[in-house]
Amino acid sequence: MARRTSVHGEWSSKMAFILAATGSAVGLGNIWRFPYVTGESGGGAFVIIYLICVAAVGLPIMIAEIMLGRRGRQSPLNTMRTLATEEGATPAWQYVGWLGMAAGFLILSFYSVVAGWTLAYTVRTAAGIFDGQTADGVQAIFTSFIGDPERLLGWHTIFMVMTIIVVSRGVKSGLEQAVRFLMPALFVLLVAMVGYAMNTGQFEQAIDYLFKPDFSKVTWEVVLKAMGQAFFSLSLGMGAIMIYGSYLSHTASIVKTATIIAGMDTLVAVLAGLAIFPLVFQYGLAPSGGPGLIFMTLPIAFGQMPGGAFVGAAFFLLLVFAAWTSAISLMEPVVTWLVENRGMNRVKASAWAGLFAWLLGVVSLLSLNVWSGEQFQLFGMPFMDLVDWLTANVMLPLGGLLIAIFAAWVMSRDASRAELGLPEGMGYTAWRVLVRYVTPVAVILVLFNQTGLI
Ligand code: PHE
Numbered sequence: 098m099a100r101r102t103s104v105h106g107e108w109s110s111k112m113a114f115i116l117a118a119t120g121s122a123v124g125l126g127n128i129w130r131f132p133y134v135t136g137e138s139g140g141g142a143f144v145i146i147y148l149i150c151v152a153a154v155g156l157p158i159m160i161a162e163i164m165l166g167r168r169g170r171q172s173p174l175n176t177m178r179t180l181a182t183e184e185g186a187t188p189a190w191q192y193v194g195w196l197g198m199a200a201g202f203l204i205l206s207f208y209s210v211v212a213g214w215t216l217a218y219t220v221r222t223a224a225g226i227f228d229g230q231t232a233d234g235v236q237a238i239f240t241s242f243i244g245d246p247e248r249l250l251g252w253h254t255i256f257m258v259m260t261i262i263v264v265s266r267g268v269k270s271g272l273e274q275a276v277r278f279l280m281p282a283l284f285v286l287l288v289a290m291v292g293y294a295m296n297t298g299q300f301e302q303a304i305d306y307l308f309k310p311d312f313s314k315v316t317w318e319v320v321l322k323a324m325g326q327a328f329f330s331l332s333l334g335m336g337a338i339m340i341y342g343s344y345l346s347h348t349a350s351i352v353k354t355a356t357i358i359a360g361m362d363t364l365v366a367v368l369a370g371l372a373i374f375p376l377v378f379q380y381g382l383a384p385s386g387g388p389g390l391i392f393m394t395l396p397i398a399f400g401q402m403p404g405g406a407f408v409g410a411a412f413f414l415l416l417v418f419a420a421w422t423s424a425i426s427l428m429e430p431v432v433t434w435l436v437e438n439r440g441m442n443r444v445k446a447s448a449w450a451g452l453f454a455w456l457l458g459v460v461s462l463l464s465l466n467v468w469s470g471e472q473f474q475l476f477g478m479p480f481m482d483l484v485d486w487l488t489a490n491v492m493l494p495l496g497g498l499l500i501a502i503f504a505a506w507v508m509s510r511d512a513s514r515a516e517l518g519l520p521e522g523m524g525y526t527a528w529r530v531l532v533r534y535v536t537p538v539a540v541i542l543v544l545f546n547q548t549g550l551i
Pocket of ligand 1: 121122123124125126127204328329330331332333335337423424426427
């Protein structure tokens with residue numbers, strides 16, 4: 098088969114791909130979502146199940162997604178259709194692309210709202226409003242912030258516009274350059290925060306909490322949340338990694354790059370936990386504090402350390418960048434599809450995609466305050482929680498399941514081996530067994546058991 102080329106361009110190097118894909122994976126999912134979901138799910142047992150999910154489900158699917166993307170070299174929807182036709186299977190596989198685009202929209206909508214919080218917190222920390230604040234004071238500041246729809250709207254809008262701007266210019270020029278500097282900087286600051294938490298907080302208690310599993314707390318719900326978190330954090334199941342894979346040169350090793358990306362992502366999540374939980378225990382906060390957890394813990398530290406306004410502002414700013422590099426990957430699959438199938442140029446496509454996600458985000462934002470009453474809840478959850486739950490715990494695992502089935506059952510052994518560039522042997526067989534049996538069975542068990550889909 099002649100190799101395809103992508104009409105949207107190619108990364109300038111393998112390193113650029115690793116950085117961009119790591120930029121997609123590392124985001125609010127690691128630093129905002131991971132600690133609070135861990136807290137809600139009781140700690141250690143959740144973390145262990147999460148790590149197992151990353152290794153046994155996440156990594157194999159990431160490899161599969163990059164492989165399909167690079168072979169198809171189009172938007173996820175068209176890639177799935179092309180590859181399915183090529184393998185003599187039904188073009189209905191393109192619906193995996195639809196599912197992914199829908200998930201991308203939904204995630205981007207509330208992601209932008211929370212990224213708006215990080216923007217606001219950059220400014221607030223720099224202005225010194227946390228200086229010398231008590232834990233109660235910091236908590237009160239967060240609560241009043243969330244209760245103010247106009248403020249939230251302003252920040253949500255700014256973040257969405259930022260995302261539209263980058264995506265409309267093409268990922269290659271702006272983003273590639275940015276992630277090269279930002280990802281290492283975020284990493285260094287995170288390590289510094291862990292150092293601070295280690296010295297001033299209840300570090301040992303945090304280690305116990307994060308790594309001592311209490312298996313009596315494990316329920317199917319906890320397992321589902323861990324799996325959902327793995328999909329969310331690794332950007333899997335909706336085509337983000339697939340579209341990034343479609344810009345990857347055919348000489349790069351997919352297995353190696355995927356392992357690096359998944360490893361970095363996991364490391365950042367664990368570091369975030371180690372930065373946050375010592376402070377949670379130090380100041381008598383509840384680990385199960387919910388989505389506000391990092392906004393109610395870290396500012397206490399920033400308010401007390403010397404130069405905290407500066408360090409804190411730098412930290413939140415880097416979190417903005419981490420969210421930014423993830424948000425563009427949420428938008429990219431839809432934009433490529435609009436360009437390919439609707440004949441739009443990138444600018445127009447990004448503007449439309451952003452506008453719709455923004456509108457949906459406004460509903461999420463209002464569900465935090467004006468529409469937070471019980472009469473506005475759907476399935477017992479405020480809209481934002483519902484969208485988060487539905488995407489991370491249902492849509493992404495479902496998308497990932499279909500991708501695994503396609504890569505391992507529909508695609509021929511020769512085709513996948515050739516694309517992965519692996520010889521017959523242990524490595525290839527291990528991957529194939531994982532995506533063929535382990536991943537689908539695990540996802541089906543957890544997903545269907547918990548969501549009552551069957
Ligand atoms: N992985 C990103 C994060 O952790 C979120 C994301 C999910 C991005 C799905 C793209 C696709 O914040």
